[in-house]
Amino acid sequence: xxxxxxxxxxxxEIGIIKINRPSVLNALN
Numbered sequence: 401x402x403x404x405x406x407x408x409x410x411x412x413e414i415g416i417i418k419i420n421r422p423s424v425l426n427a428l429n
Contacts, residue, residue, distance in 0.1 A: 405421045
């Protein structure tokens with residue numbers, strides 16, 4: 401099941417998690 405609002409990136413040995421919810425100003429509930 402893919403996440404619709406979370407973007408995962410990996411650069412070298414660093415993992416980056418981005419939240420993509422512009423409709424609610426990137427807020428989490």
